[in-house]
Amino acid sequence: MAKKVKKSGKIRVGIVGVGIGGVHAQGYAKLPDVEIAALCDLNTARAEGVGERYGVKSIFSDYSAMLAEAQLDAVSVCTPNALHAAVAVAALEAGCHVLCEKPLSISAAEGKKIVDAAKRAKGKFMIGMNNRFRGDSQVLKKYIESGELGDIYYAKAGWIRRTGIPGMGSWFTSKEMAGGGPLIDIGVHALDLTLYLMGNPKPVSVYGATYAKFGPFGKGGGSWGVPANGGSYDVEDLACGMIRFENGASLALEASWAQHCAGDKLYNEVYGDKGGATMEPLRIFTERYGSPIDITPACPDRNGHEAEVAHFVECIVQDKQPIATADQALDVMKILDALYASSEKGTSIALK
Ligand SMILES: NC(=O)c1ccc[n+]([C@@H]2O[C@H](COP(=O)([O-])OP(=O)(O)OC[C@H]3O[C@@H](n4cnc5c(N)ncnc54)[C@H](O)[C@@H]3O)[C@@H](O)[C@H]2O)c1
Incomplete structure (x- = not known):
């Protein structure tokens, strides 16, 4: 899929799921290269609460709509485990870099879908192992x-x-x-x-x-x-x-x-x-x-969470391989x- 045209020079990040996703937002908000462009949660009131804290006005309840409309460069996947594969694969296929919360998925078979999509994708994939x-x-x-x-x-x-x-x-x-x-x-x-x-x-x-x-x-x-x-x-x-x-x-x-x-x-x-x-x-x-x-x-x-998010962004900016890879996550x-x-x-x- 063709990469969307960016509105700003910053890396536009979207977050799906704003429980621990709120901690990702806290990390992104400290990085000068990043704009938190959109938040997505089935519980839109929860997303709006996080949005108010970090000045994010673009709130979605459907991650497919967010991927289609928000002109994102990168996505944090912070949904319940069973949704990691669907959201991460969709984000990779939409041309985004993906930081996916642990565990990779609910099983190795589901996780393999992410690993395969990451191999096909232009974007980078990193598993969120903050420790x-x-x-x-x-x-x-x-x-x-x-x-x-x-x-x-x-x-x-x-x-x-x-x-x-x-x-x-x-x-x-x-x-x-x-x-x-x-x-x-x-x-x-x-x-x-x-x-x-x-x-x-x-x-x-x-x-x-x-x-x-x-x-x-x-x-x-x-x-x-x-x-x-x-x-x-x-x-x-x-x-x-x-x-x-x-x-x-x-x-x-x-x-x-x-x-x-x-x-x-x-x-x-x-x-x-x-x-x-x-x-x-x-x-x-x-x-x-x-x-x-x-x-x-x-x-x-x-703070391991903030350092993890900063590493993800550094890998995008400097075109480096993240230290926490999809293959390692699949072995886990x-x-x-x-x-x-x-x-x-x-x-x-x-x-x-
Ligand atoms: N690295 C860590 O230390 C750490 C800590 C906590 C959780 N996690 C991981 O983060 C993920 C989320 O955990 P949590 O504690 O934030 O859970 P949570 O239940 O607090 O939050 C998950 C959010 O995802 C939303 N959601 C569910 N389905 C959705 C969908 N289809 N589209 C958009 N939003 C949807 C829910 O409404 C909820 O607000 C899990 O995979 C968990 O393992 C990691």
């Missing part, structure tokens, strides 16, 4: 790339919550709309960041288990999302698993929305033959001259699919 853009993530990545940790052969990652089921009864707790529970919602962050730190090794097999001990009984609700009375709960509230990679490394993963645990925790740990690291705050464990030494690098205090989806399948079958699953 990669935290100050400690970027500092640790530099240590790893410089060889300070050696070969990473083991990693542990997780995001657990004590009472944090989002939007009880809403799309968040519907398998059809979300693709799953905490594994695909927050475990995906812990998984993606760890894979990124490990250099995105190729996954070869997965063993997983999932449980639903709170949600189906109306327990464990948290503050994120809007609950929907009478809605369904057919996803897990805890998932755990082990992933093995072609290079011999392994990764232990856990995610929960509700669990009788001490409190909420997002953690990422990587262990190499020369050093290990834990995050938030970043600490590196290694040895010098035969003695153990702990290093605590100073890390910039950075394949791992998530396999963890769910492994839990159902009670056996490990080989990945092709």
Whole structure:
């Protein structure tokens, strides 16, 4: 499809879905190269509220109309997971650069539609993995790339919550709309960041288990999302698993929305033959001259969401490849699919 004629020299961005999309708007609003040209949400009052905050007058309830009329260069896809593929593919086919919120989609098969469209498209595609853009993530990545940790052969990652089921009864707790529970919602962050730190090794097999001990009984609700009375709960509230990679490394993963645990925790740990690291705050464990030494690098205090949006725009302006790619996002989806399948079958699953 031919590119539309722009009205201004700035990058004209549209946002579909203004929940976390409002956080994208906050990031875009700080960038001099960007004009937030349009917002789209089925809930137009919600979009108007975000529009008032950032001076956006062009409000749509239909993303196809927005893509046809708003002369956009780039689109943030911030809808419920089940709509990511339809909106992202439409935006790519309309000639726009696309920043799509995590997870890529509800399954690898749906996600592949985005990956294929991104390969055909002129525009860039980036998956919204904001944790990669935290100050400690970027500092640790530099240590790893410089060889300070050696070969990473083991990693542990997780995001657990004590009472944090989002939007009880809403799309968040519907398998059809979300693709799953905490594994695909927050475990995906812990998984993606760890894979990124490990250099995105190729996954070869997965063993997983999932449980639903709170949600189906109306327990464990948290503050994120809007609950929907009478809605369904057919996803897990805890998932755990082990992933093995072609290079011999392994990764232990856990995610929960509700669990009788001490409190909420997002953690990422990587262990190499020369050093290990834990995050938030970043600490590196290694040895010098035969003695153990702990290093605590100073890390910039950075809002990962704003840095993610800024990276997306920088990639457009400077014609660079975003660091969070569609292929990496698809690998993450394949791992998530396999963890769910492994839990159902009670056996490990080989990945092709
Ligand atoms: N990166 C992060 O830290 C982070 C945080 C929260 C959510 N997310 C992701 O962002 C996405 C949205 O989550 P949320 O928490 O903002 O959910 P939300 O329910 O708060 O907001 C989603 C919005 O999309 C709108 N919407 C639904 N269908 C639409 C359609 N066809 N066209 C236009 N708008 C439509 C809804 O009306 C709603 O306002 C999800 O994929 C979620 O996984 C990411």
